[in-house]
Amino acid sequence: MVNPESIRQFRDEGYALVQGLLSPGEAAALRAECHDLANRLSRTGNIDATWGSARAAVQEAQQTQILHCHNAQFYSAAFSKLIVDPRFTDACAAFMGTENVQLHHTKMFIKPPEKGSPFPMHQDAPYFPHDRHSMIAAIFHFDDAPLEKGCLRVVPGSHKLGMLEHDSEGGWHLPFEKYPIEDATPIPAKAGDAIFFSYLTIHGSGVNTSSEARTTVLVQVRDPEDPPTIQTHLSRGQGMMLRGIDPTAVVRGLD
Ligand SMILES: O=C(O)CCC(=O)C(=O)O
Numbered sequence: 001m002v003n004p005e006s007i008r009q010f011r012d013e014g015y016a017l018v019q020g021l022l023s024p025g026e027a028a029a030l031r032a033e034c035h036d037l038a039n040r041l042s043r044t045g046n047i048d049a050t051w052g053s054a055r056a057a058v059q060e061a062q063q064t065q066i067l068h069c070h071n072a073q074f075y076s077a078a079f080s081k082l083i084v085d086p087r088f089t090d091a092c093a094a095f096m097g098t099e100n101v102q103l104h105h106t107k108m109f110i111k112p113p114e115k116g117s118p119f120p121m122h123q124d125a126p127y128f129p130h131d132r133h134s135m136i137a138a139i140f141h142f143d144d145a146p147l148e149k150g151c152l153r154v155v156p157g158s159h160k161l162g163m164l165e166h167d168s169e170g171g172w173h174l175p176f177e178k179y180p181i182e183d184a185t186p187i188p189a190k191a192g193d194a195i196f197f198s199y200l201t202i203h204g205s206g207v208n209t210s211s212e213a214r215t216t217v218l219v220q221v222r223d224p225e226d227p228p229t230i231q232t233h234l235s236r237g238q239g240m241m242l243r244g245i246d247p248t249a250v251v252r253g254l255d
Helices: 004-013 024-042 052-057 059-063 077-083 086-096
Strands: 015-018 069-070 101-111 119-122 134-143 152-154 194-198 203-205 212-220 239-243
Touching: 004 015, 004 086, 004 194, 024 069, 024 077, 024 134, 052 059, 052 119, 077 086, 077 101, 077 212, 086 101, 086 134, 086 194, 086 212, 086 239, 101 152, 119 134
Parallel strands: none
Antiparallel strands: 015 194, 069 101, 101 212, 101 239, 119 203, 134 194, 134 212, 152 203
């Protein structure tokens, strides 16, 4: 599924689009799971996760929303199955160049039609820095994400810049003037596709102005032998092995 050209692109440009990782039927079923989960959660509280910085950076973001659930695998077994699916974990191993793949966290996002919030350009690394920068993200697309839906955008090659200084107000983001969202390279995707990128790759996305929701799950994984440099962004399920073994395992007692 991951061809040598994708691996070259990941290594040289910091990202790769894997087409058809899931079948259209699987993507449609997972899309329904996401919308069902968002409906269940919305009955209990506000699940909008729009960054303060998004509202500051993008005029249209004043009234926007992005529906969100952290660690979606705790709410539906469909997501638990997804994150251990060998089509996904083998792709992670190929891009990371490791046998072992460990979960950091997952995030479900629904950008609602006509008002789906943007993400200002940023690297993920400042949120949870690791020693060897093995961390990558994969964004599973459960419906088509053309440009007008606020598809992911990246700055190709930016993973080679190391960890950049971010402004932490309203979510970590890079200076808006230096990294406008509209100048980054869009990666339109189809339902069933997954985009893989390094946690050092500068990325973000625009407003969903289309008449359909953009529905995704982002999975962040690392090599278990790459320790965090600070203990931060801990969450339920972190450390679960998705592929291979944890060679650093020690007796921890009941945890
Ligand atoms: O889903 C997107 O468009 C980007 C998400 C993102 O950048 C993040 O969660 O860090």
